[in-house]
Amino acid sequence: MRTRLATDLLIAALALAVLAGLLEIWVRIAAVPSYLFPAPSSVLVRLVEDPTFFALEAAVTVIEATFGFLIGVSAAFIVGALMAHSRALERALYPLAVLVKLTPIVAVAPLFTLWFGFGSAPKVAIAALITFFPMVVNAFVGLRDVDPQELAFLQVLDASRWEVFRTLRVPSSLPYLFSGARISANLALIGAVVAEWTGADRGLGRVILVANANLDLATLFGAVLVLVLIGVAVNVAASTVEVRVLHWHPLGQETA
Amino acid sequence: MLPTIAVRDAAARYGAREVLRGVAFEVAPGEVVAVVGRSGVGKTTLLRLLSGLLQPAAGMVAVDGAPVGVARSRKAIGLVGQDARLHPWRTVRRNVSLPFEVNVDDTADFALADEWLRKTGLSGAADRYPRELSGGMRQRVALARALVLRPRVLLLDEPLGALDELTREDLRGELARLWTSLEGAVVYVTHDLDEAVLLADRVLVLAGDPASIVTTVPVAFARPRTEKLRRRADFAALVDLVRSML
Numbered sequence: 001m002r003t004r005l006a007t008d009l010l011i012a013a014l015a016l017a018v019l020a021g022l023l024e025i026w027v028r029i030a031a032v033p034s035y036l037f038p039a040p041s042s043v044l045v046r047l048v049e050d051p052t053f054f055a056l057e058a059a060v061t062v063i064e065a066t067f068g069f070l071i072g073v074s075a076a077f078i079v080g081a082l083m084a085h086s087r088a089l090e091r092a093l094y095p096l097a098v099l100v101k102l103t104p105i106v107a108v109a110p111l112f113t114l115w116f117g118f119g120s121a122p123k124v125a126i127a128a129l130i131t132f133f134p135m136v137v138n139a140f141v142g143l144r145d146v147d148p149q150e151l152a153f154l155q156v157l158d159a160s161r162w163e164v165f166r167t168l169r170v171p172s173s174l175p176y177l178f179s180g181a182r183i184s185a186n187l188a189l190i191g192a193v194v195a196e197w198t199g200a201d202r203g204l205g206r207v208i209l210v211a212n213a214n215l216d217l218a219t220l221f222g223a224v225l226v227l228v229l230i231g232v233a234v235n236v237a238a239s240t241v242e243v244r245v246l247h248w249h250p251l252g253q254e255t256a
Numbered sequence: 257m258l259p260t261i262a263v264r265d266a267a268a269r270y271g272a273r274e275v276l277r278g279v280a281f282e283v284a285p286g287e288v289v290a291v292v293g294r295s296g297v298g299k300t301t302l303l304r305l306l307s308g309l310l311q312p313a314a315g316m317v318a319v320d321g322a323p324v325g326v327a328r329s330r331k332a333i334g335l336v337g338q339d340a341r342l343h344p345w346r347t348v349r350r351n352v353s354l355p356f357e358v359n360v361d362d363t364a365d366f367a368l369a370d371e372w373l374r375k376t377g378l379s380g381a382a383d384r385y386p387r388e389l390s391g392g393m394r395q396r397v398a399l400a401r402a403l404v405l406r407p408r409v410l411l412l413d414e415p416l417g418a419l420d421e422l423t424r425e426d427l428r429g430e431l432a433r434l435w436t437s438l439e440g441a442v443v444y445v446t447h448d449l450d451e452a453v454l455l456a457d458r459v460l461v462l463a464g465d466p467a468s469i470v471t472t473v474p475v476a477f478a479r480p481r482t483e484k485l486r487r488r489a490d491f492a493a494l495v496d497l498v499r500s501m502l
Contacts, residue, residue, distance in 0.1 A: 147341050149337035149338075149340070150341065153337070154358060155309055156328060156333050156334075157328070157333075157355055157359050158328040158329045158359045163357070171343065174345070248344045248345045248386075
């Protein structure tokens with residue numbers, strides 16, 4: 001699995017290098033101004049010149065996204081579990097979950113800044129909000145969609161709802177939970193960046209906003225590249241955990 | 257002698273639709289009863305009544321003289337379905353020991369689980385996962401899992417239905433061998449009339465709409481029965497008799 005993952009990453013890095021090379025040639029031949037599109041080499045130089053700056057700003061965004069992710073997926077799992085156990089709760093909670101999904105994050109982000117201030121709290125809240133829906137749907141479907149024969153086997157043994165939840169529903173929902181978590185992890189990063197645009201003094205979102213205002217596109221693309229690398233790292237980590245936990249499921253074998 | 261299973265004038269409904277009406281029969285300790293009927297007649301519904309998963313709309317179902325709920329609470333009912341997918345995240349050994357983990361706070365008895373794995377010829381597969389097993393092996397695991405607590409009632413819902421003929425033959429012999437070691441009652445639902453006559457002491461024919469037991473055909477062939485029995489004329493005649501009742 002590790003060999004395959006390393007090969008995949010190498011191929012992706014090579015493709016990115018080829019693309020960067022082509023862009024470099026285009027920028028130089030066409031003499032594209034740096035305030036419109038920076039040469040990939042200047043982005044690389046900017047990153048190498050000041051790695052601490054990007055690392056510290058990235059750490060702020062990652063921490064906000066991580067807390068938002070943990071809060072969002074935990075809340076979504078609880079709501080999904082309640083919905084999976086009760087039709088009445090499903091009817092009551094599902095429209096609210098859809099409402100959360102339909103709410104444009106960009107529109108409500110300034111409100112969160114107004115309510116929670118300029119610190120990390122509104123960023124964490126936005127990241128939590130944006131991760132909520134994919135996870136709640138996956139948790140709900142995964143916890144409800146259990147093998148009827150296995151459910152009947154446990155019910156015949158007079159297993160309690162908690163025992164059915166523990167021994168059947170949670171393990172059988174893991175493929176769904178992983179899919180939800182994978183989508184949510186990427187969304188959490190986007191949520192944190194968007195939230196930083198509406199009022200922040202730190203983070204990659206703010207770096208992008210300020211660089212854009214200053215027409216400093218090398219810094220802007222540098223920040224975007226760092227975000228892409230974080231996204232790749234998140235997906236690699238998710239795949240690694242998935243292979244270990246879902247070894248019994250086609251999803252785990254597919255990832256491997 | 258108190259029957260292990262007693263069904264008295266039982267009815268079953270799904271909403272407004274009555275599926276079973278006036279179902280009545282008994283199963284004695286150690287007896288194997290096959291239930292046959294056309295597709296969709298209500299065979300699985302009858303098993304749901306017997307397992308307590310469905311409450312009778314009328315009448316009653318008792319196990320050892322008590323309501324079926326009491327038997328469930330004592331983990332005295334074992335159930336095997338058609339296509340055993342088991343708990344795919346558990347090894348074979350942990351699947352077989354699953355019944356210890358629910359209802360009563362038993363400690364997982366791996367020694368007993370291993371004993372049943374040995375009885376079902378699965379000792380070598382104890383640490384494997386269900387996806388690594390053939391359909392026949394998975395069905396053996398399902399059987400071991402249902403029998404590990406030595407239930408008073410074993411309910412089988414077309415357990416060989418998804419298997420090829422050779423595997424079915426193997427498992428038929430295995431089933432007969434395993435349940436003779438039980439003192440409880442076995443109810444075996446199948447659409448295969450040969451299988452019903454080969455395995456059962458009595459064949460109950462379920463027919464009608466709503467369905468009821470229209471006849472009971474005793475099977476007097478001596479045990480142990482082998483596949484050779486199927487080639488005998490009196491066996492074929494009995495199968496034809498059951499078929500004519502459907």
